[in-house]
Amino acid sequence: MMVVGLAASVVLGTPTLGASSSAEYVSELSREIGAQMRGSIVLSSALERAREDLDELVSECSTPNWDGYGAEPIDEESCALAYRFLEGLGFGGPFPAVGADPDGEISFEWYRGPRRTLSMSVSPAGELHYAAIVGASRLYGTEPFLGDFPPRLWEIVHQVLAGE
């Protein structure tokens, strides 16, 4: 049986929404598999580290003026979306560095060098604002976050990390 490589944007993601008891049964089994994976230190270590980084960030930046220059505390809805965002990257990642912006939004950065970097922030309205440098190209825009990592952004992540 031939196995072909596919972009993570295709393989990962939640299934088509179902309303039947059978759909719920399949979802429950999938959640059990996910829990089993999380129980493995090896399989879940990258995701757990990313979550711990986010936990630490939330803890440090949840009060007003956390940076000493009048920064807003991390917005709660932005925080909830950020956790969902990390989960959407799956167990393998690649996971970004996490940070907080002075306006209270959480930011993510994939960095491979000064000419290969992608920065993204999660707004409380559920939008991902991004800016990237890929070689001589500059890319920027906004994508709605609907629960799964947007395919357009996966392409940019792969361009930034190409050759890693």
Next chain:
Amino acid sequence: MSPSAVEIDLTEAFPTLRNAPIVEAAIEVRARAAAPWQAEPVSASLQGALFDYPRVKLLRRTEEKVIVGPGQSPQHEVKDLGWAGLQLSTNDQKQVVLFDRDRFSFSRLSPYESWSRFEAEAMRLWELHVQLAEPSDSQRIGLRFINRFGVPSQRFEVRDYLVTAPAPPTDLPLPVVNFLHRDTLAAPGYPYSINVVRTMQPPSASGGTFQLILDIDVFTRQPSALSKADLRRTLAEMRWLKNRVFFGSITSKARSLFE
């Protein structure tokens, strides 16, 4: 046929199964509403237009949090993040439609009647969603058919019903008590992928038979501008793939249960 080649033929006719094991057919489009999405006007419009879907459920976004720490019992918090949309269903609850800021979905539960009726109703409801939400490009379009059928025996071989069946390790022929297989297939030359889940549901405590589940979810994550014609063609192509996967996943013994 080369294992990497596929050619979708929308003129291909598939057998009609009198007792098709479809327990749910579902269509979902994930796209953010570009028009204002507010509870009162959206609810009023939908309930005014869909008298045949009188069962209404308000959907709200929630965030659940479990806080654990040393010396304290876990605390479970649920935070209400506000109105998200509506789920409406027919009186017999066989048809369920969801209108949400970030998605539209329509499900037909058993008994499934025909593709033409299912697709026509989905498109009718989708057009209503378009009028209200003016959705932007889609991030995902999915067509999912969940098949479930009882096996008339307490001891059986899964391979008698499903082409791909669980197998114990070599030289250790232990009986299988349950399984969950999930394959993701590509359709080279097309922007579609297919998640195929095969699993088994044991009889309930009150009795019944083992149920085999074949769950086929054809989807695309290629952004689409969502014109009606494009969506209909996409769904037709997905349906072809779904049918090929279905008929290629069951044995002749299983098919005889459905004819």
